[in-house]
Amino acid sequence: MTPSSEAGLHCRGVGKRYGGTHALKSVDLDLPPGSVLALVGENGAGKSTLNSIIAGVVRPDDGEMTLDGVPYHPASPSEALHQGVALIHQEIRLLPELTVAENIFLGRLPVASGRIDRARMAREAGVVLDKLGVAVDPQRKVAGLSMAVQQGIEIAKAIIRRPRYVIFDEPTASLGGAEADRILEQVRALRDAGTGIIYVSHRLDEVMKIADRVICLRDGALVAGWERGHFTQQDIINAMVGREFTFEHRAPPPRGDRVVLQLDGVTRTGVFRDISFELARGEILGFAGLIGAGRTEVVRAIAGMDRFDQGEIKVDGKPVRYTSPSGAIEAGIFMVPEDRKGQGLNLGRTAAENITLPWEKRLTRNGMITRAVVAETGLRQKQRFDIRGRLDLPVSSMSGGNQQKVLLAKWLVEDPAVFIIDEPTRGVDVGAKMAIYEIIRTLAANGIAVIVVSSELEEVLGLCHRVLVMSKGNQRGILSREDATPARVMSLAVGA
Amino acid sequence: MSMAPAEPGTRASTDPGLRARLVQISRQVPGPLIGLIVILVVFSFLSPYFLTTRNLLDIFSQISEIGIMAVGSALVIITGGIDLSVGAVLAVSLMLTAWLYRDFQIAFPIAMFAGLLLGALIGLLNGVLATYARIQPFVATLATMSACSGIALYITNGSPVTGFPDYFTALTALHIAGIPLQTIILVSVYLIAAFWLKFRPNGRALYALGGNEEVARLSGLNVQRIKVGVYVIAGFLAALAGMIVGSRLDSAQPTAGLSDLLSVIAVVVIGGASLAGGSGSMLGTFIGLLIIGVLQNGMSLIDVSPNLQPVVIGAAIILAVLTDRRAR
Numbered sequence A: 001m002t003p004s005s006e007a008g009l010h011c012r013g014v015g016k017r018y019g020g021t022h023a024l025k026s027v028d029l030d031l032p033p034g035s036v037l038a039l040v041g042e043n044g045a046g047k048s049t050l051n052s053i054i055a056g057v058v059r060p061d062d063g064e065m066t067l068d069g070v071p072y073h074p075a076s077p078s079e080a081l082h083q084g085v086a087l088i089h090q091e092i093r094l095l096p097e098l099t100v101a102e103n104i105f106l107g108r109l110p111v112a113s114g115r116i117d118r119a120r121m122a123r124e125a126g127v128v129l130d131k132l133g134v135a136v137d138p139q140r141k142v143a144g145l146s147m148a149v150q151q152g153i154e155i156a157k158a159i160i161r162r163p164r165y166v167i168f169d170e171p172t173a174s175l176g177g178a179e180a181d182r183i184l185e186q187v188r189a190l191r192d193a194g195t196g197i198i199y200v201s202h203r204l205d206e207v208m209k210i211a212d213r214v215i216c217l218r219d220g221a222l223v224a225g226w227e228r229g230h231f232t233q234q235d236i237i238n239a240m241v242g243r244e245f246t247f248e249h250r251a252p253p254p255r256g257d258r259v260v261l262q263l264d265g266v267t268r269t270g271v272f273r274d275i276s277f278e279l280a281r282g283e284i285l286g287f288a289g290l291i292g293a294g295r296t297e298v299v300r301a302i303a304g305m306d307r308f309d310q311g312e313i314k315v316d317g318k319p320v321r322y323t324s325p326s327g328a329i330e331a332g333i334f335m336v337p338e339d340r341k342g343q344g345l346n347l348g349r350t351a352a353e354n355i356t357l358p359w360e361k362r363l364t365r366n367g368m369i370t371r372a373v374v375a376e377t378g379l380r381q382k383q384r385f386d387i388r389g390r391l392d393l394p395v396s397s398m399s400g401g402n403q404q405k406v407l408l409a410k411w412l413v414e415d416p417a418v419f420i421i422d423e424p425t426r427g428v429d430v431g432a433k434m435a436i437y438e439i440i441r442t443l444a445a446n447g448i449a450v451i452v453v454s455s456e457l458e459e460v461l462g463l464c465h466r467v468l469v470m471s472k473g474n475q476r477g478i479l480s481r482e483d484a485t486p487a488r489v490m491s492l493a494v495g496a
Numbered sequence B: 001m002s003m004a005p006a007e008p009g010t011r012a013s014t015d016p017g018l019r020a021r022l023v024q025i026s027r028q029v030p031g032p033l034i035g036l037i038v039i040l041v042v043f044s045f046l047s048p049y050f051l052t053t054r055n056l057l058d059i060f061s062q063i064s065e066i067g068i069m070a071v072g073s074a075l076v077i078i079t080g081g082i083d084l085s086v087g088a089v090l091a092v093s094l095m096l097t098a099w100l101y102r103d104f105q106i107a108f109p110i111a112m113f114a115g116l117l118l119g120a121l122i123g124l125l126n127g128v129l130a131t132y133a134r135i136q137p138f139v140a141t142l143a144t145m146s147a148c149s150g151i152a153l154y155i156t157n158g159s160p161v162t163g164f165p166d167y168f169t170a171l172t173a174l175h176i177a178g179i180p181l182q183t184i185i186l187v188s189v190y191l192i193a194a195f196w197l198k199f200r201p202n203g204r205a206l207y208a209l210g211g212n213e214e215v216a217r218l219s220g221l222n223v224q225r226i227k228v229g230v231y232v233i234a235g236f237l238a239a240l241a242g243m244i245v246g247s248r249l250d251s252a253q254p255t256a257g258l259s260d261l262l263s264v265i266a267v268v269v270i271g272g273a274s275l276a277g278g279s280g281s282m283l284g285t286f287i288g289l290l291i292i293g294v295l296q297n298g299m300s301l302i303d304v305s306p307n308l309q310p311v312v313i314g315a316a317i318i319l320a321v322l323t324d325r326r327a328r
Helices: A047-054 A077-082 A100-104 A118-132 A147-159 A177-192 A204-210 A233-241 A295-302 A325-330 A340-344 A351-363 A371-385 A400-410 A430-445 A457-463 A486-493 B010-028 B030-046 B053-078 B086-104 B108-130 B137-154 B166-171 B181-199 B201-211 B213-218 B223-249 B260-270 B282-301 B309-327
Strands: A009-018 A021-031 A036-040 A062-067 A085-088 A165-169 A196-200 A213-218 A221-227 A259-268 A272-280 A284-288 A310-315 A318-320 A333-336 A418-422 A449-453 A466-471 A474-480
Touching: A009 A047, A021 A036, A021 A047, A021 A062, A021 A196, A021 A221, A036 A047, A036 A204, A036 A233, A047 A085, A047 A165, A047 A196, A077 A085, A085 A147, A100 A118, A100 A147, A118 A147, A118 A177, A147 A165, A147 A177, A165 A177, A177 A196, A177 A204, A196 A204, A204 A233, A213 A233, A221 A233, A233 A486, A259 A295, A272 A295, A272 A310, A272 A449, A272 A474, A284 A295, A284 A430, A284 A457, A295 A333, A295 A418, A295 A449, A325 A333, A340 A400, A340 B213, A351 A371, A351 A400, A351 B201, A371 A400, A400 A430, A430 A449, A430 A457, A449 A457, A457 A486, A466 A486, A474 A486, B030 B282, B030 B309, B053 B086, B053 B181, B053 B201, B053 B223, B053 B260, B053 B282, B086 B108, B086 B137, B086 B223, B086 B260, B108 B137, B108 B223, B166 B223, B181 B201, B181 B223, B181 B282, B201 B213, B201 B223, B213 B223, B260 B282, B260 B309, B282 B309
Parallel strands: A036 A196, A036 A213, A085 A165, A165 A196, A284 A449, A284 A466, A333 A418, A418 A449
Antiparallel strands: A009 A021, A009 A062, A213 A221, A259 A272, A259 A310, A310 A318, A466 A474
């Protein structure tokens, strides 16, 4: 197939592989000028990959693109920008100590007679900001401005170069209702001026309001598309999750109902509110929700990594109050964090050293930690968890799956009362994934209470006895195994 | 890197273990140690006095203060911090001891204890500023360095104090089995620190902390308390070095130790520690110390201008870091 020679942005058969993962599979896309195309899909469905390809951040492995009838193969974001395609990132990347105008013109500051032409910069920035309805003095510093205004400046920064096509990647993710509406108005203003817009959002109400056309990605493939007025929110949700489950990892039902962990109205102001649940021995509780829903923040508070402001956590019926991870470890709550490199493992040190790190005080013999103790403990865990690779080399030499096993092994040198795993299988291959599911099931079968936080719906639904769904810092509900259908979880997660 | 298949028994896993250990040892030692040997050989040809027992013992005596301070500095640097105040702490601790003894007739052991305690307390202040007050260690210890050198001058109005008890000055003249006492103290400090770093959980934690502080914290280590402890050790050792200076010179100079800071950091860096934290060892630091000591001694023997000597030290630092990086 060849892309259209008509005006607009057209993609035909665009695909991308990362190692063994097929991140994007032959996607077609048509974006006429002056229209809004909404792009929806679960976490990891391929939205970011598609956007990155269109914006020149990554190059596709297959497929063709045309831009207003001309072949379009951007090699870099600046080349894409040059040809009229701008990407507005989800995270705000402004420099707080520079002025609004300087941020907008960063990298191309206008110069007159050898000096920066501040007057012209302020004037032109002011025009663009006015057009977007962002009320801010272009001459003031960015530091201290609200998130909504900063997001507006990001948009101004992108459109000052007059792109014909703009990709918005979850522009409202960190904004409240009124502020988000403001962004929608800015998008409409751009569209009415003839700009073609790709709009990525998890907020389906926004999508309903603004999209001329909606397309849905799942597992890297385009699975559905609708024209304005021909779909409902439920259609979108079904398309996002509608997959057959290919495996089941569910552990046996909890043995007995002795509650190990109890949360009562646990709140961290501005981050999450009123989280309450009970967790029994041998039970696996899943935490589902979109990225940014506050799942990680809640489990970090349980594991003593962050503080919380209100509410109570009880372990074995007794209220606990700890202010550090060491306190939680004392109470028998161990957590495997999601960021393996930044928080889980010390990549420069050996696997064995990583495994013994939390336990060295308990592993001493005659007050000493010898190399033999470290090696023995490492070897025991290596055999127990089938870790492939050398224990005495830096753990960075292992594959992602084995690193993840080392991380699990590190936290299972002693038996926890409550084991929390944040994104248990991020960046690991299928074989390691199955092995990790098996480890989790075995833990539960041995009476350990487990919390699994995962952005992969399949993982949460396949592994857990119950699923707690969060959205925007709120606990939206706890679904039993029978009630936890993909559609129900997703409805709660998107706040529909 | 290729993955070894699962090794069935322990026997199969000891062989690569041994090899890895050899690799590890050969990785740690060569750079600095080979450098040291080269320097020793060169100077033994250049000066007939160089390889005499007397000169070698002199080298050890000359480097004992810097060497003791370097232990504290190395520990701090392994955690990813830096202590700029060690030289100034040496001066202020020594001045306090001398001042209490001369102007207040306080029994000398008590005055000495006060000096050592002051060193530890300044270390405590450094540690608290660098952790709980969240001031970058460079800035925190720059501030205490400035304050300590000021106080060292202020308490006697800038004048040195002389006339310590005879038994105190005799300490550094004392030889046990032919080895000067300060050399024995120096080596003991290194051995104790090496044992702590290698075999004690808190000592081993320094590497975890310097490698990735968040991983260490989430692993249940009390990161802040360990860090404060390391600065306390550094302060105490600087004060101990001060006492040795006082005993050796039979006087307390308010500016003593001020020029030592750069040598101390040079020793640690030549010894293979990275200022980014997470690496370094006592063996390496000791070799770094010998390199600096031998260079200074040897250059004096062959009459290299004192003004040129720091240039050679500077070159040695760069050479050490470059070869160290290649070995990794």
